[in-house]
Amino acid sequence: MTSPRVEIDLGKIRANARYLVRRLGARGISVTGVTKAVCGHPDVAKAMLNGGVFGLADARVSNIIRMHAAGIRCPISIIRAPMAHETKDVIRFCDASYNTEMDTIQNLGAAAREKAIVHNIILMVEMGDMRDGVMPEDLNDVAAQVAATPGVALKGIAANFACLGNVAPTAGDLAMLSRLADQVEGECGPYVALVSGGGSANLPWALGEGSTGRVNNLRLGEAILLGTDPVTGHPITGLHTDAFALFAEVIETRDKPSAIPPASIVPEFGILKLVRNDDLRTRTILAVGQQDTDTSGLTFPSGVMFIGATSDHTVVDTVKSTVPVGSEMKMGMNYSALMRAMSAPDVAKTVHGKQKMNGSSKDCETQPYLTLV
Numbered sequence: 001m002t003s004p005r006v007e008i009d010l011g012k013i014r015a016n017a018r019y020l021v022r023r024l025g026a027r028g029i030s031v032t033g034v035t036k037a038v039c040g041h042p043d044v045a046k047a048m049l050n051g052g053v054f055g056l057a058d059a060r061v062s063n064i065i066r067m068h069a070a071g072i073r074c075p076i077s078i079i080r081a082p083m084a085h086e087t088k089d090v091i092r093f094c095d096a097s098y099n100t101e102m103d104t105i106q107n108l109g110a111a112a113r114e115k116a117i118v119h120n121i122i123l124m125v126e127m128g129d130m131r132d133g134v135m136p137e138d139l140n141d142v143a144a145q146v147a148a149t150p151g152v153a154l155k156g157i158a159a160n161f162a163c164l165g166n167v168a169p170t171a172g173d174l175a176m177l178s179r180l181a182d183q184v185e186g187e188c189g190p191y192v193a194l195v196s197g198g199g200s201a202n203l204p205w206a207l208g209e210g211s212t213g214r215v216n217n218l219r220l221g222e223a224i225l226l227g228t229d230p231v232t233g234h235p236i237t238g239l240h241t242d243a244f245a246l247f248a249e250v251i252e253t254r255d256k257p258s259a260i261p262p263a264s265i266v267p268e269f270g271i272l273k274l275v276r277n278d279d280l281r282t283r284t285i286l287a288v289g290q291q292d293t294d295t296s297g298l299t300f301p302s303g304v305m306f307i308g309a310t311s312d313h314t315v316v317d318t319v320k321s322t323v324p325v326g327s328e329m330k331m332g333m334n335y336s337a338l339m340r341a342m343s344a345p346d347v348a349k350t351v352h353g354k355q356k357m358n359g360s361s362k363d364c365e366t367q368p369y370l371t372l373v
């Protein structure tokens with residue numbers, strides 16, 4: 001098989017999605033599967049759908065078009081505010097878009113009217129992550145403007161946590177999001193059907209004991225794909241953490257002295273200090289590099305230590321066990337490594353455990369989606 005390559009165990013992704021859908025469903029929260037880290041890979045998207053997610057979301061129109069082209073016809077929303085040139089594609093391929101700017105929303109409304117459809121708008125509210133979002137004090141005003149814009153409908157409000165800042169949301173933050181939903185309804189009329197509380201960073205809160213208030217949706221990427229908490233990097237109980245693995249080929253393996261630490265030589269006095277030099281290490285070079293993945297986000301088999309990487313080489317210390325040239329090494333990836341590997345053209349993607357799809361338009365209608373009530 002060719003390498004470098006990512007091997008994807010779809011069964012584990014289905015199981016992770018199913019587990020989260022069931023646990024969160026019991027708390028009145030639907031799950032939107034976020035596909036951006038896998039560039040909208042259609043098999044991964046289908047595994048999420050087969051695991052029972054309520055719909056899909058991605059940050060890029062190109063990824064959404066890729067899923068559409070593969071026959072996926074379930075509701076897909078775009079979670080990055082659309083650029084002006086994307087307007088027509090967003091109307092055509094996305095059921096809803098997350099927005100913060102009235103100019104963009106008006107463009108979407110105009111394009112939707114041309115097609116005689118109504119496009120759903122979810123307003124992103126700034127709640128401390130300081131990335132995208134309308135300021136809470138301006139939300140009523142913006143919601144009223146959306147409600148008055150032809151061609152679009154206000155479907156919901158949403159918050160973002162731990163994306164730019166790495167801070168987990170508090171129960172107080174989410175209670176505030178619930179209050180904002182009530183406030184928008186009270187002051188400008190439209191029913192706020194979707195209150196989307198954030199991503200995988202919200203799971204400790206959502207799976208906890210406290211009230212979920214009006215929050216009825218989470219947008220989950222990392223937890224479904226990697227089974228980890230984005231804030232701590234720790235595994236989440238009940239989830240598989242090895243649905244993805246990166247394989248790379250060994251292209252050199254050789255004993256080399258570890259570099260002599262410069263501090264051990266004192267040139268002025270010509271003094272040579274004694275330093276440990278039992279340090280003939282076996283260095284192994286893998287044919288994978290920064291261009292293929294985030295090498296600092298890789299985890300290696302036990303006994304293998306990461307030394308460093310350049311654009312095309314990764315050097316590891318194999319502590320005297322020789323790994324033959326031509327053999328492969330299997331590595332785990334964090335979110336950043338996964339995202340880079342999935343978007344790298346020279347990294348092959350191999351899927352295992354493919355199932356018949358529940359994502360063609362016909363199957364979608366029979367899929368037991370949670371309905372927002």
Ligand SMILES: *Cc1c(COP(=O)(O)O)cnc(C)c1O
Nearest residue numbers: 034079199200219220221222230
């Ligand atoms: C990436 C993203 C998510 C998913 O975040 P995870 O931590 O992967 O669950 C949710 N919402 C928005 C707006 C995002 O950009």
